[in-house]
Amino acid sequence: MDRMGWKARHPNHDLRLNMDKKINFDTRLVRTGSDPKNQKGVINPPVYRASTVIFPTVKAMKDAEKIKFDTTFYGVLGTPTTFALEDAMAEIEGGYRAVSVSSGLAAITTALITFLKSGDHLLMVDSVYGPTRNFCNTTLKNFGIETTYYDPLIGTKIKELIKPETKIIFTESPGSYTFEIQNIPAIVKIAHEHNIKVILDNTWSAGYYFKPFDYSVDISIQATTKYQAGHADVILGHIIAKTKQDWFELKLTTGALGQAVAPDVCYLALRGIRTLSVRLEEHQKNAIEVANWLSKRPEVDTILHPAFTSCPGHEIWQRDFTGSSGLFSIILKDFSTKQVNEMLDxxxxxxxxxxxxxxESLIVPCDPTKIRSATKWNASGPLLRIHVGQEDVQDLIKDLERGLNRLSGKKI
Ligand SMILES: Cc1ncc(COP(=O)(O)O)c(C=O)c1O
Known part of the structure; x- marks a missing residue:
């Protein structure tokens, strides 16, 4: 795949390592964004910290300005460390190129304002990450952009909600907290028939278990904060574009906004990517074991884990995804807030x-009734979102067992 400016930035690099899709994915994950021949043999890219970048002549400065998104021109626009990570993020998702921004939320908001203008209409999934909803209901509304929320399981019926002004269909699959899997191919087909772009928040799959561009999604979002960085110490986001034109539009917006990321955090995320596949496999294995165990407990009503038949859209997950990460939810039977607090505290x-x-493993309560507008949340009891980390899975199960006993008032 042609990546504009890539060769210029990596003159001595063996391009096959980054470009050849015949090389197995895990091998590419280890090699991507690494350019030892241009770094005195050092395997990892150095952390280039820069505001000022200097030029030897006026001509060199003017020439660099013409290709400022493809070269090291000014610190705000990135340094070789940023570019190395962007190459890796594009590689993981299978896109044209990526743009780095300050957080996962910034990736979402920047993508939305790049492709929407006053008077446009946006279709937004009802199970979206809460701060995305907040952005639509405040900033986008103030700028004259109308949002209609839709049922995450809408599939082809999305057609009925399209207006002449609709420019974007935003998807997030699985949904935040409630884990509905969306029929992305069906939505993309209808969107493209109406000249509408599809943006996907693909954070849950880490770009590892779902390949958005194989399904013709236009723009993929990663909260790099999560699995790529992987160590709970980085806030970072990426927007990955399928086409050169969309990538360029995104660069114009990030440049105009002054969206910059520190090379140090880019370095940490790139380091995280080297172990992404082994970590994800461990998250997947542990989460399935924990969810299986939970499914047999009398206190638990429903397992909202995409790999379980009880999860809405499970059959779509089976069709389109190659695995599952460590995040899922459970719906408890009808316990009170006091009982849930007794468990969680x-x-x-x-x-x-x-x-x-x-x-690390995490658990948080959530009440989706408060954050729905297109659909009603009618669960039997409270919802808990669980992230299963890298701890010993038997220790985690014992912790949950003690917690569920506290919840139901059983003597331990
Ligand atoms: C699905 C999803 N997208 C985006 C984000 C935002 O990422 P960040 O915390 O880097 O802003 C989150 C954060 O929890 C998330 O869960």
């Missing part, structure tokens, strides 16, 4: 806190 290994995708 005394966990030994499952910590309470937001974000996910790091090495």
């Amino acid at each position: 005394h966990m030994d290994y499952f910590a309470m806190g937001f974000s996910w995708g790091g090495f």
Whole structure:
């Protein structure tokens, strides 16, 4: 695949390592964004910290300005460390190129404002990450952009919601907290028949278990904060474009906004990517074991894990995904908030806190009734979102067992 400016930035690089899709994915994951021949043999890219980049002549400066998105021109636009990570993110998702921004949320908001203008209409999935909904209901609304929320399981019926002004269909699959799997190919087909772009928040799959561009999605979002960085110490986001034109539009917006990321965090994310496949496999294995165990507990009503038949859209997950990560939810039977708090306040290994995708196990309560507008949330009891980390899975199960006993008032 032609990546504009890539050869110029990596004159001595063996391009096969980054480009050849015949090389197995895990091998590419280890080699991508690495350019030892241009770094005195050092396997990892150095952390280039820069505001100022200097030029030897006026001509060199003017020439560089013409290709400023493809060369090291000014710190805000990135340094070789940023570019190395962007190459890796594009490689993981299978896109044309990636753009780095300050957080996963910034990736979402930047993509939306790049492709929407005043008077446009946006179709937004009802199970979307809460801060994305907030952005639509505040900033986009203030700029005269109308949002209609739609049922995550809508499939081909999305057609009925399209207006002449609709420019974007935003998808997130599985949905935040409630894990509905969307029929992305069906939505993309209808969107493209109407000249509408599809944006996907692909964070849950880490770009590893779902390949958005194989399904003709236009723009993929990664909260790099989660699995790529993988160690709960980085906030970072990426927008990955399928086409050169869309990538360029995104660069114009990030340049105009002054969206810059520190090379140090790019370095950490690139380091995380080297172990992405082994970490994800461990998250997957542990999460399935924990979810299986939970499915047999009398306190649990429903397992919302895409690999389980009880998860809405499970058959689509089976068709389109190649695996599952470490994040899922459970719906409890009808327990009170006090009982849930009694469970959560005394966990030994499952910590309470937001974000996910790091090495650690996490658990948080959520009430989706408050964050739905197109659909009604009618669950039998409270919902808990669980991230299964890299701890010993038997320790995690014992922690949950003690917690569920506290919940139901059983003597331990
Ligand atoms: C699905 C999803 N997308 C985006 C984000 C935002 O990522 P960040 O925390 O880097 O802003 C999150 C964060 O939890 C998320 O869960």
